[in-house]
Amino acid sequence: MKSLERKAEKYDHGIKLLTFGKLPKIKQAITENYIEPNVKLLDIGMGTGTFTILCAKKGAKVTGIDFSDKMLEVAKENIKKVSLDENIQLIKMPIINLDKEFIDKSFDIITALLCFSELYSKEQDYALDQIFRILKDDGQFILVDEVKPKKFGKKVLYFIIRIPISFINFLKAHISTNPLKDLEEKIEDHKFKIIEQKLYLFDSLIFMRIKKRLNNGG
């Protein structure tokens, strides 16, 4: 959602509208089920920091990265409000610089919420390679993103409902989205395995829990 950069303060609202209020619930569910105190977590494309704050409240040590100055400003304000500064570290960097930061196998959990759909195909390959590098062997990668529905009926439904909402959103908040295709295959190609997968909103929003596929069969 690069085009949204100029309207960062409207981002959360726009996303809530686009996902029919589903995303905040998914964020809540992820924090409750998979985040434990003192895990090292990397939030790629943290945006306004809502998810980062939820994780930090649970006691995780969070590093958030985003390329947009304005998003980070909003995030900083949000973090100030809840005074969780010691658990959160913000870094301004684009995903394409992941190879210059972070040492190998240094994170327990890596999350990317609505961030992969902003990348073009080869950037996604690059990001998956880098995530594989910095994730611990027993760590997990949590991905939430928009996908194109596969079943025909749902495709039609999705098309009918989404087009007007996208249009309103584009006018209001400059949000435009680019749903992913063939995500599962791509993830399997990068030595990962999907251990849990859920679909929401006529199969247009995907939640995935992904682990490394190690050579010794584990």
Next chain:
Amino acid sequence: MRLIERFRLFIAYFFRFVGFPIEPSIIKVGTPDQNSPVLITANFNLTVERLLKNLRGIDCYVLIAPSNGINVWCGACGGDFTTDSVISIVKTSGINEIVSHRTLILPQLSAPGINPVIIKKELGWDAKFGPVYAKDIKGYIENQFEKTDEQKRITFPLKKRTEMANIYFFIVLLLFSIPYWIAAIFLPMLNLLLYLETLIISITIIYGSLIVLPSIPSNSGKIKVLLFGVIILFLVIFFHIIFYINLFDLIWDIIIVILVTLIVGEDFHGLTPTYKSDLGEKSWTQGKKDMKVVFGKFKLQPYGAIKINQEECIGCKVCLDVCPRDVYRFNELNNKAEIKQANRCINCNACVNRCLANCLIIE
């Protein structure tokens, strides 16, 4: 597939502000080898199409960087075509293994958003700003990657002005026609003749004002269009006096003239690349509140004027390289840049963002 691409190009022509992305990639033009130049562009489909057309007969690589389908200049000013886009495409295209040199050629108009210093630091590549227009690239390469002053300048020739008018007219046509014909079902006085009259008025004002744009002597885009609108208004009244049709048609035509004049005049100079927009961000929000946007705000230069702090200038000549409007002059005596004609500045921020000494400011 080719047909779909054609159709997308056609739609992109009229709705370019939405963004029409194509997949970022590396394209071989001609038969390039490891010493061939590497050019960067944005991933707006019309941009790529026109660039490739102009590169016929040159052997080079073109890297299409991700910019959300926005063109080079708008992308660079609006944060879509940035240093990160260039870093991304260089890293993911594998160009490092394909060529032996390390020089990228950027479009000059990408200067507001792309920082060659960071590219050098992150990638080790030297980035140079090439000419403004794709048609000059051939000459630029033949001239050992040196551009002439002419190749640095932005122009707004008749062809481009007509193109802008096409876009504007198409949108007005679309916005007007559908409600008109729906209303025509219920209102018998909305007939084909009236529709044609409306179209002719819109065409005259939109195309006319853009075509005569450079020859109207005024500093305000709004005044230019208003002058034009007044002339059309007299013509319309004159027409009605001679071929008296009916009173409703006359009132309708007058309202249409006023409406189209206001729509086109709202930010007439903002439509052009050679004049500074009449609307600043501030006057836009403020104007929305007190309706001054609609009822004319004749304030000039809402964005402020360019200033140089000569004490800090280090004479790097970057501003002379990136300015598309010939604002600067280099003073050989004290080895510093100076402002030659501030009124030509269009506030694209290229020089302000790229100045190596941070000595330029727009107040």
